[in-house]
Amino acid sequence: MARVLVVGAGLAGLSAAIDASANGHHVVVLERSKTVGGRGTSQNKEGFSLSYGPHLLHKKGPLWQLCRRLSKRKSPSTPMRLDKIEIIGHGMIRPKGEISRIIENKRALKSKDQSEPMVQAASFLSSWDSSNTSRLDALIKSKLHVSNEGWIGLVGRIAAALDEIGVLIECDVKVDSIHGYGVKLGNGKKVEADVVILACGLKTSMKLLKEIDEIRAKQIFSNRSRTTASIIEVGLDSKPLRGRHAIVDANNNSSIIDYVAIQSRLSAYGSHLSAITVGGLSSDVGETKFKSPQERLQHLENFLDSQAKGWRDHIITELRQETITIHENLGEELDAFAFSDKGIIMAGSWVKSDYILADAAVHSGRTAGKNIGKAQR
Ligand SMILES: Cc1cc2nc3c(=O)[nH]c(=O)nc-3n(C[C@H](O)[C@H](O)[C@H](O)COP(=O)(O)OP(=O)(O)OC[C@H]3O[C@@H](n4cnc5c(N)ncnc54)[C@H](O)[C@@H]3O)c2cc1C
Numbered sequence: 001m002a003r004v005l006v007v008g009a010g011l012a013g014l015s016a017a018i019d020a021s022a023n024g025h026h027v028v029v030l031e032r033s034k035t036v037g038g039r040g041t042s043q044n045k046e047g048f049s050l051s052y053g054p055h056l057l058h059k060k061g062p063l064w065q066l067c068r069r070l071s072k073r074k075s076p077s078t079p080m081r082l083d084k085i086e087i088i089g090h091g092m093i094r095p096k097g098e099i100s101r102i103i104e105n106k107r108a109l110k111s112k113d114q115s116e117p118m119v120q121a122a123s124f125l126s127s128w129d130s131s132n133t134s135r136l137d138a139l140i141k142s143k144l145h146v147s148n149e150g151w152i153g154l155v156g157r158i159a160a161a162l163d164e165i166g167v168l169i170e171c172d173v174k175v176d177s178i179h180g181y182g183v184k185l186g187n188g189k190k191v192e193a194d195v196v197i198l199a200c201g202l203k204t205s206m207k208l209l210k211e212i213d214e215i216r217a218k219q220i221f222s223n224r225s226r227t228t229a230s231i232i233e234v235g236l237d238s239k240p241l242r243g244r245h246a247i248v249d250a251n252n253n254s255s256i257i258d259y260v261a262i263q264s265r266l267s268a269y270g271s272h273l274s275a276i277t278v279g280g281l282s283s284d285v286g287e288t289k290f291k292s293p294q295e296r297l298q299h300l301e302n303f304l305d306s307q308a309k310g311w312r313d314h315i316i317t318e319l320r321q322e323t324i325t326i327h328e329n330l331g332e333e334l335d336a337f338a339f340s341d342k343g344i345i346m347a348g349s350w351v352k353s354d355y356i357l358a359d360a361a362v363h364s365g366r367t368a369g370k371n372i373g374k375a376q377r
C-alpha cells in the first residue's frame with residue numbers, strides 16, 4: 001500500500017483518487033479552491049445549474065461510465081437532436097420534411113470532410129474545436145447528452161463515492177512545491193507521500209515539475225499551446241431560441257445551447273442559455289480575430305443579441321467568464337509516466353489519451369490511479 005497524494009480535485013484528480021483507493025492505496029486529495037470539480041462543475045443559482053460554459057456529456061464515454069459504476073441511481077441525461085440544431089447560413093442539420101437536404105447533410109457528416117460547412121459546425125459543437133471530429137459520431141448517433149442534474153451532479157456522485165470509501169478531500173489547500181518526501185503547501189506545512197498524482201492542470205504541473213527537474217520539464221513542455229474561450233450562461237424567464245437545442249456559427253467558433261429546450265424538466269418555465277466563443281486571441285491556437293478577451297466577450301454578447309432576441313430583458317441569473325482554458329496541447333502527446341522515477345504521475349485532459357475534454361481527464365485520472373506501482377520508489 002502506498003501513500004498517494006492527489007493534487008487537484010477536478011475530474012482527473014477525483015477519478016485518480018477513486019482508482020488508487022480501489023487498488024488498496026491510502027489516498028488524500030488536496031484542492032486549491034473552496035469547492036471540488038475544477039472546470040467541470042456547475043453551481044445552482046435561482047433554479048439553474050450554471051457551469052463554466054456549455055458541457056455536453058458523451059453517453060458511454062469514460063465520465064458517463066464512471067458515474068454509472070459509482071452510483072446505484074442512473075444518471076439522467078437527454079440527447080441533443082439534429083432536427084433542433086441550426087447552423088447559421090445552412091439551416092437545420094436535419095430539416096424536417098426536406099428529404100434531399102437530410103440525405104445530403106447526412107452524407108456530408110459521415111464523410112467527416114472538413115471542407116464541408118456542416119462538418120465544421122458539427123465538429124465545433126461536439127468538441128469545441130472545428131478540426132476535431134472525434135465526437136462527431138456521438139452527435140450523429142444522439143449520444144451527446146445534457147446532464148439533467150448539471151455537472152455538479154456528476155462531480156457530486158464521484159465525490160460522494162470517495163467520501164463513502166473514506167478518501168479525504170481537503171479544499172482551500174494550495175500545493176506550492178514537490179520534494180522527495182511529498183509536497184509543501186502554501187501555508188508552509190509538509191505532507192508526506194510515496195506517490196504524487198499531479199491533476200492540477202498543465203500550467204501548474206509544469207511549474208511544479210520545473211522545480212524538480214528543469215531540463216526534463218523544459219523538454220516535455222516546450223511545445224505547450226492552449227485554446228481559451230469566453231462564455232455567458234444565463235437563466236431566462238423567456239424562450240428566445242424558440243425550441244431550438246443549439247445555434248452554431250462555425251465561421252466565428254460560436255454557439256448557443258438551450259438546456260431547457262433539450263430537457264424541459266430542467267425548468268418549469270424559461271430557458272437556460274449556455275453561449276460560447278472559442279479561440280481567436282493571439283495567445284490561442286489558430287487565427288487571431290479579437291484584440292482582447294473583452295472584445296471576444298462583446299462578440300459573444302452581439303451573437304446572443306442577434307440569435308436570442310430580447311435575452312437581456314429576461315435575465316434571472318447569469319455567469320460570465322472572459323477567459324477560460326478549454327484545450328491544452330503539447331506538440332507531442334504527454335506520457336503520464338514521464339516523471340514516474342521521481343514518484344510522480346500526471347493526469348488531466350492534456351495527458352496522452354484516446355479521448356478529449358472531460359473524458360480525457362477521467363480516463364487519464366483512472367489510468368494514473370490504476371498504475372501507482374509504476375511510480376512507487
Ligand atoms: C468552456 C468549456 C466547455 C467545455 N465543454 C466540455 C464538453 O462539452 N464536454 C466535455 O466532456 N468536456 C468539456 N470541457 C472540458 C472539461 O471541463 C475539462 O476537460 C475537465 O473538467 C478538466 O478536468 P481536469 O481535472 O483535467 O482539470 P481542472 O478541472 O482544471 O482541475 C484542476 C484542479 O486542480 C486545482 N489546482 C490547480 N493548482 C493547484 C494547486 N497548486 N494545489 C491544489 N490544487 C490545484 C484546480 O483548482 C482545479 O480544481 C469544457 C471545458 C470548458 C472550459
